[in-house]
Amino acid sequence: MVEPILQISNLVKNFGALRATDGVTLDLRPGEIHALIGPNGAGKSTLIHQICGTLRQDSGSIRFAGQDVGGLSVAERARLGLGRTFQVSSIAPEFSALRNVMLAAQAKEGSSFRFFNPVMRDQGLIDKAMAMLERVGLTERARIPAAELSHGERRQLEIAMALALRSKAFLLDEPMAGMGPEGSKALTRFLDTLRQEAPILLVEHDMDAVFALADRISVLVYGRVIATGTVDEIRRDPTVRSAYLGDHD
Amino acid sequence: MLLQVENIATFYGSSQALFGVDFAMQEGEAVALMGRNGMGKSTTIKSICNLMPPHSGRIVFGGKPTDRQPPHKVARLGIGLVPEGRRCFPNLTVHENLVAAARPGQWTLERVNDLFPRLKERHAQMARSLSGGEQQMLAIGRALMTNPRLLILDEATEGLAPVIRQDIWSAIRRLKDEGLSILVVDKTLSELLPVADRCVILENGKSAWSGKPADLTTELQDRYLGV
């Protein structure tokens, strides 16, 4: 079996009396899309937060790329190659789409302490960023301030930023949310190719996309993984149906 | 007519987002507002609520023009908004979110709690720490508590789990059956269309098509919605 790139074991996070993640064990293997689904409030975003470091776990361990990252800061984990998007889009609103992506590209180069060369004349950086924008289909919107992008466009922008980081794994928290049918389809196609670049931990409520993309699915309910399996296994699982899917088919 | 949107044009600063949106709604009707990303659905809704007052054109709600009215007056005419991105008050508890702007009427705390039992469980929690889906329920509950004549839902089920989504749709259907008028934006056509009495499609900030869901052919869907 291939060594997983991301390995989470027994992760626990409490908010006061509420146990938001309750001993989650999960892994992400090279080349796969691992979908994480579950009812609202199950703890999916909380889990993503812990993996990328915006929340600190109460106990349990997170290994990434052969290293224990549980104690590292957000920035350090990002530099190791954890790329993520947020459930509610998070961008630098005054910057254009292009500069947002350039920021990620410069971070990837680890060169934020250069004080002299103007970034906007740095053709290398611009080209890299434009390439990413092109991949998500935002070329035409490159020079628009991110604040003026529509909801869907911001999601695309976030993905472009994760791409520019050349991440070793992607953590995508509901990337389809707010995208129209057309956008969802395009994004689905795009994620399908993205898995060659790096594996994806995909949190998503859009079941069409999940079923089309996922190699494996884990179902999180009340902070616990109640089932892990292939699309078919999960679709057939009665507990999953009642807890999450309803009569979706 | 409950709501008439007459050829409105709306600007964000100097950039124009709406170029002539035009449609009307009857009392008790459920209208689906559709269109691709960035076509102006949310802007139309903001214009109706006078959050982004239209530059030209006219909006009449319940027989009263809404121009030059501050948003709170427009809201009191009977519009309840569930905005894009939810916008719950993060520093208020669930309970406080619900009652802060409540106006008397048939919708009470009990009824909202019946509709979304999850909110009852979380009633003392700060809204900022709710999960996305919980926030969506809260936003709907909050709008209902103002006892509107017209409920506007922008991205009604965004980010909701399938089971909950079904709950929300059935709730919307129930609200409609009770006679509430509903203007709704949602991207899941398969769930949206059965609820809607009529569809209005926007393209590039203009009304492009309007008609019954049954008349929305796959060809039209492909052309306007990219399905």
Place this chain on the structure above:
Amino acid sequence: DPVKIGMITTLSGGGAGLGIDTRDGFMLAIKNAGNKDITVVTEDDAQKPELAVQIADKMIQSDKVDILTGIVWSNLLMAVAPSAVAQGKFYVSTNAAPAQLAGANCHKLYFNAAYQNDNLHEAMGEYANKGFKKMFILAPNYPAGKDSLTGFKRYYKGELAAEVYTQVGQTDYAAEIAQMRASGADGIFVFLPGGMGIAFMKQFAQSGVKIPVMGPGFSFSQDVLPAIGDAALGAKASGQWAPDFDNEASKKFLADFQKEYNRLPSIYAVQAYDAAQLILAAASKASVSDADAFAAELKKAEIQSPRGNFKFNTNQHPIQDIYLTEVIKKDGVLTNKTVEKIFTDHGDAYAKDCKL
């Protein structure tokens, strides 16, 4: 010969009262003299040293004044005066009198028509020797405050119950008053100018502590007395002047001032009045363009000061009498009454260091 005087003083903000009295006293003397050759330009320093410097530069460079005057506060004076005299301009101080400029750093063109900062405190130290065995002394923690207590101790021979420094601008004195009560002192000396003094006296009166309070004149000067109210009654202070002075110059000054401005003058007005008189006297004898001659005339100028005897010491600071005053109520108005003379022809401790 024409003489142009630049007056920089505080006309806005919390300290404006002192500046306004300074300006009014000064202008009263100028007006009385009716000398067409004298012009005065006035500007507000807002009690900010940087602004005072800017105004001084402007007055020297643009208005081409010959003499600067009017600054109330030591820190502003230190910002302006040394550089003004270095540029060959006269500075005649109407109030501020830091020790530095009285001693080793005295200057031919720098005159002080008011006093030396320590004087009034020294007088209270001398007064306290009679009848007070254990004094509690208190001042704000800044140079003028430290000079004050140093001056007091220079003459006071008794025991000190405590020597307390408070924060500049402090408004609540409950903690200090409690210490006073507990200290076993039989007298209290405070130097708290402006609002600090008002707050202290009000709170002291409330506290039920019955120890006699004394201080330098400006603690109970006419600009603050109405605000303190009856709480000040009976307080002893030292001063070079009080409104009840029984000499012709004082009576005339008092009458003129009240006629002109419809209020009682404070000591700041008197000092400025005298500064103007000194300048006028020198201007009538010498041309200001001849600095040496003018300085010499200033130094030996004879004026009718409301204070009575007045002459300059070797360091060009006053030699004058200092009196004990007491706050009383006269015709419903709080004012100072002269009680006795403490010092006769009193100079200052720094004159010996001045090489003029």
Place this chain on the structure above:
Amino acid sequence: MILTRENLINLILAVALLAIPLIANAAGQPFYITLATRVAILALAATGLNLALGVGGLVSFGHAAFFGIGGYVAGILASHSFSGEPVLFGLSGTNQMWIIWLVAMALAGFVGLAIGAISLRTSGVYFIMITLAFAQMVYYFAVSWPAYGGEDGLSILVRNQFPGVMTMVPMNFFLICYVILLVGIALFAVIRASRFGAALQAARQNEVRVATVGIQPYRIRLTGFVLSAMITGLAGALFADLNRFVSPSMLSWHMSGELIVLIILGGTGRLFGPLAGAALYVAFEYALGGITERWQFFLGLILLLVVLFARGGLVGLLAGKAKHG
């Protein structure tokens, strides 16, 4: 460089600041040179703050501390040079401006590092207040520390020297300040446009986002804060030399507030905002002060009108909204 409207305005401002003293000099009105020098120095101080505040969004209400530290470095070194007594550990004072500048920048930077390291743990209004708290500590220390004059301040008897220049001649000293200001502004422009500048701006807009692309916002901000402190400290040293005097009032919260006001007045984050703001403020202060004793009232009124009706400050009013590329 492309001649945008903003660049044109900047050019006019820079030329005007140079022209006014030249004209005044020719017309025998040397005071305006002093006034222009004051504008240049305050603009430099505000440019420093602008780096933290305008670019990095770090609303420091304590920059007077750096300004005053710069001032005291100039004052203390000069006074020791005058008296011949060593400052510390046998190091002697100096009256050479460029040494003073270096020391002022180093000390301001060092104190900035200490203050920043603690303050940057907080954010928002807490940051405003903690920077204020540190500045107040320095202020009260200076007021009550007797060695260098305490509240009374410290005079610099002869303006410090610069090789080959007669600094006592107002025009010469102005030119020194003017050149330093231009260098400061240029440095600001370069930093802002650099990769570091991009990270600093992004950290203002969205801290979490910056962290999730792998940049430590704390380090970026701390660096920005220290650079900002150094520039403001340098301005303080010049200011002391202009006034030939330094006192705790340079350290007071009013001073911090005034620096902020200059920036907003000129246009927050704008390259020439501090210069525009300083020129406007000093001009108002000077002109109104000559007209009426109530000048502070009218100064307030004018400031108020600027905030209400000239969004983006003077530069914003003239040049339109800032572009971020």
Place this chain on the structure above:
Amino acid sequence: MTIALALEQLLNGIQLGVMLFLMAAGLTLIFGVMGLINLAHGSLYMVGAFACAAVAAWTGSFWIGLVASLVAAAAAGAIVELAVIRRLYDRDHLDQVLATFALILMFSEGTRWLFGSFPLYLDIPPLLQGAVALPGGTEYPVYRLAIIAAGALVAFGLYMLISRTRLGMRIRAGESDREMIGALGVDIRTLYTVVFALGAALAGFAGAMVGAIQSVQVGMGEPVLILAFVVIVIGGIGSIKGALLGALLVGVTDTMGRFLLPKLMVLFVPPAQAGAIGGAVASMLIYIVMAIILAVKPRGLFPPAHA
């Protein structure tokens, strides 16, 4: 040093704390709840003190003056809100700083225009004059006890208003999203005017109460402003409880510092300098305490659960 003195000083510290709270209360309301940095708070405090002094001098009654201070400050607050503040809510904090800084200049100079440059007389009412005996033999001014009572009352009232009423919820909702609360049909504009006027009235009330034992003069509001900010930041912005506890902490620290530090210094330096050095450290003490607290707890001692 006796135990009785130490206890008295502790009481003084608590009293100073309550006084600080009284001064900070209006600021907490406006700043913590509306999210507006109001540097002109000190000016409203001054307006209250001047109104009280002027009216008390005219009518001979402190109590009428006290009412006048509330009315004058509330009116000033309402006017300021309608004319200026209202336009600034959706701007960033910096514009608010500049605008309210401008207001300070105008208020100070305007007050001087109206009332002249000399401090005004304001004394405490006969009812509250004098001192009461405390156990342990010392006496304590009645008026200071009255201030403690007033502070406690204000704290309680504000707490109830903010956390228990719908008005409070709406204000807090408006703080996080003004547009949204308006879209739900709440007239947030008027509400904010009312709240601002209320905050101003509290400032005016504090000005009158505290002015009676301090100096009523132009510029009296500025030191208060800084202290009030320190207090609410230490306590945690937006929390009434935090403001009260922060104020008590500052009051006690400051009083005890002024009292004990000089005594402590005697152990290290000659007595003549001990007073001065001790005093210097004492004047920095609250800022030192504040810096330490924020360094350890970056959001104050009691960050409100909802901020």
